[in-house]
Amino acid sequence: xxxxxxLGVKLSGLKKAHIxxxxxxxxxxxxxxxxxxxxxxxxxxxxxNSKFKKLLNQxxxxxxxxxxxxxWTKILYRKNITRITGVSLAExxxxxxxxxxxxxxFIGGFDVAGKAAEIMQKKYxxxxxxxxxxxxxxxxxPKLKDSKPDIIxxxxxxxxxEFWIDTFKVDLEHTKIAVGIGGTFDFWTGKTTRAxxxxxxxxxxxxxxxxxxxxxxxxxxxxxxxxxxxVLKEKFSKSH
Numbered sequence: 001x002x003x004x005x006x007l008g009v010k011l012s013g014l015k016k017a018h019i020x021x022x023x024x025x026x027x028x029x030x031x032x033x034x035x036x037x038x039x040x041x042x043x044x045x046x047x048x049n050s051k052f053k054k055l056l057n058q059x060x061x062x063x064x065x066x067x068x069x070x071x072w073t074k075i076l077y078r079k080n081i082t083r084i085t086g087v088s089l090a091e092x093x094x095x096x097x098x099x100x101x102x103x104x105x106f107i108g109g110f111d112v113a114g115k116a117a118e119i120m121q122k123k124y125x126x127x128x129x130x131x132x133x134x135x136x137x138x139x140x141x142p143k144l145k146d147s148k149p150d151i152i153x154x155x156x157x158x159x160x161x162e163f164w165i166d167t168f169k170v171d172l173e174h175t176k177i178a179v180g181i182g183g184t185f186d187f188w189t190g191k192t193t194r195a196x197x198x199x200x201x202x203x204x205x206x207x208x209x210x211x212x213x214x215x216x217x218x219x220x221x222x223x224x225x226x227x228x229x230x231v232l233k234e235k236f237s238k239s240h
């Protein structure tokens with residue numbers, strides 16, 4: 001599979017249509033596939049956490065979910081990396097499941113998983129909801145394991161959701177796709193307001209979050225300032 005490495009983490013170099021085709025191939029196949037929606041915070045965490053970086057380089061697919069990634073790869077490396085947000089990818093998986101008579105399990109999100117499932121089922125009436133739960137980043141519930149879902153949407157936040165998937169993948173032999181989706185359930189249910197389209201198209205979601213959720217200032221600083229510094233350092237250290 002075509003990939004590109006940034007800060008030592010592989011990212012899909014496929015175009016959007018090919019990524020979506022790959023998801024369908026995963027869903028209708030026989031193997032378990034861990035998908036990560038990688039944003040700048042992932043790369044900053046991976047830079048200081050070798051265990052997390054190693055995990056990200058062992059997934060089936062890492063999709064770019066961050067303007068900062070697509071921006072710097074284009075500016076510094078002349079690479080056009082397709083960006084698909086976790087919100088969009090998760091909804092696409094629900095649509096794909098509905099089309100293929102597959103089931104989806106919703107876990108995480110602090111009391112919104114059930115509501116998120118209802119919203120997706122209303123939008124895609126054929127969607128089979130295998131189950132919902134708040135879950136625990138350190139535990140695989142018997143309820144989830146027994147439901148044998150085809151897809152698991154894991155909303156524990158990163159890196160907890162990625163470690164959860166990696167830890168319990170051996171117990172999920174019936175599952176075809178597990179993906180960490182961060183705050184997607186919050187966006188679907190309206191618990192968190194998504195940035196207006198104008199902000200998203202300009203890559204300014206971080207500014208919207210700073211204005212609406214100032215408590216995220218440290219995370220935003222890491223995703224914008226620390227991340228950019230690491231990418232520039234990597235680029236220019238390779239040039240000398």
